Amino acid sequence: MIKVGVFGAYGRMGSEVVKAVEGAADTELVAAVDDPAERGAVRGADVVVDFTHPDEVVGNIRWLAENGIHAVVGTSGFDDARIAEVRETLAANPGPNALIAPNFGIAAVLMMNFAAKAAPYFESTEIVELHHPNKADAPSGTAYRTAELVAGARARAGAEPMPDATTSEIPGARGADVEGVRVHALRMTGMIAHQEVVFGTHGETLRIRHDSMNRESFMPGVLLGVRRVAGLPDRVTVGLEPLLGLD
Numbered sequence: 001m002i003k004v005g006v007f008g009a010y011g012r013m014g015s016e017v018v019k020a021v022e023g024a025a026d027t028e029l030v031a032a033v034d035d036p037a038e039r040g041a042v043r044g045a046d047v048v049v050d051f052t053h054p055d056e057v058v059g060n061i062r063w064l065a066e067n068g069i070h071a072v073v074g075t076s077g078f079d080d081a082r083i084a085e086v087r088e089t090l091a092a093n094p095g096p097n098a099l100i101a102p103n104f105g106i107a108a109v110l111m112m113n114f115a116a117k118a119a120p121y122f123e124s125t126e127i128v129e130l131h132h133p134n135k136a137d138a139p140s141g142t143a144y145r146t147a148e149l150v151a152g153a154r155a156r157a158g159a160e161p162m163p164d165a166t167t168s169e170i171p172g173a174r175g176a177d178v179e180g181v182r183v184h185a186l187r188m189t190g191m192i193a194h195q196e197v198v199f200g201t202h203g204e205t206l207r208i209r210h211d212s213m214n215r216e217s218f219m220p221g222v223l224l225g226v227r228r229v230a231g232l233p234d235r236v237t238v239g240l241e242p243l244l245g246l247d
C-alpha cells in the first residue's frame with residue numbers, strides 16, 4: 001500500500017484526488033489537508049499530491065523534501081527559475097523525489113508532445129488556452145509548458161523568428177510572449193480546461209486541440225505519478241512524458 005496525503009484536498013482537483021486515492025486498490029489516504037498550518041498531518045505519508053496555489057506550492061515542496069516525503073505536483077506556476085529552486089531544495093534534502101506535471105491528462109501530454117514535433121515544420125505557432133473562470137493564473141501551466149516545448153523544438157531546428165508585422169497594438173492584443181511564442185488565455189463559464197495549438201505555413205494550417213471534459217480525467221495520470229515517483233531516476237522530473245515512454 002502506498003500511503004498518500006493530499007494538499008489542497010477540498011479544492012476542485014484535490015477533492016478528485018482524495019476520491020481516486022480512496023478508490024484505488026494500492027493506495028491509502030492518510031491525510032487530506034487544505035490549510036498550510038495543518039501540513040504536519042501528512043507525516044507518515046510516502047507521497048503527497050499537491051493541487052494548491054502557484055504562490056504556495058514551492059513552499060509545500062520544500063516542506064515535503066525536509067520531511068522525507070515524495071511530492072507529486074499538479075499545481076501550476078512553474079517557470080525555469082522555480083524549477084531551479086525546487087532542484088536546489090531537493091539536492092539539499094537527499095531521499096525524496098518530486099514529479100511536477102503541468103498536466104496529468106494523458107491526452108494533454110500527447111497534445112504537447114505532438115505540438116513540439118510539429119513546430120519545426122511551420123513558420124507560425126500560437127497557443128490558445130481556454131479555462132473555467134475560477135482559475136487563479138494565466139496563462140495556464142500547460143500553455144506555458146507547451147510554449148517552452150515549441151520554442152525549444154524551433155530553436156533546435158534553427159527556425160527563424162515567427163513573422164509578425166504588428167506595429168500598432170492595444171496592450172495584450174497579441175497575447176503573452178513566452179520564449180517567442182504567443183499565448184492567449186480565455187476564461188469562460190462552462191469550460192473546464194482546453195487548449196488549441198495553431199500552426200501556420202504557406203497555404204496550410206494545422207490545429208492540435210485538447211479538451212478536458214471533467215477533472216476525473218486527470219486521475220489516471222495522478223495515480224501513475226503516485227505509483228512511480230519513488231522510483232524515478234531523477235530527483236526532480238518535469239512532465240509525465242518519461243512515465244509514458246515519450247521523448
Ligand SMILES: NC(=O)C1=CN([C@@H]2O[C@H](COP(=O)(O)OP(=O)(O)OC[C@H]3O[C@@H](n4cnc5c(N)ncnc54)[C@H](OP(=O)(O)O)[C@@H]3O)[C@@H](O)[C@H]2O)C=CC1
Nearest residue numbers: 008011012013034035036051052056074075076102103104
Ligand atoms: N497538472 C494538472 O493536471 C492540473 C493542474 N491544476 C492546477 O492545480 C491547482 C489547483 O487548482 P484547483 O483545484 O482548481 O484550485 P482550487 O482553488 O479549487 O483548490 C486549491 C485548494 O488548495 C487549498 N490550499 C491553498 N494553499 C494551500 C496550502 N499551502 N496547503 C494546503 N492547501 C492549500 C485552497 O484552500 P483555500 O481556498 O482556503 O485557499 C483550495 O481548497 C492550480 O494551480 C491549477 O492550475 C488543475 C487541474 C489539473
Ligand SMILES: O=C(O)C1=N[C@H](C(=O)O)C[C@H](O)C1
Nearest residue numbers: 076102103135140141142193
Ligand atoms: O486550473 C486548471 O483547471 C488547470 N490547470 C492546469 C494548467 O494550468 O495548465 C492544467 C489544466 O489546464 C487545468
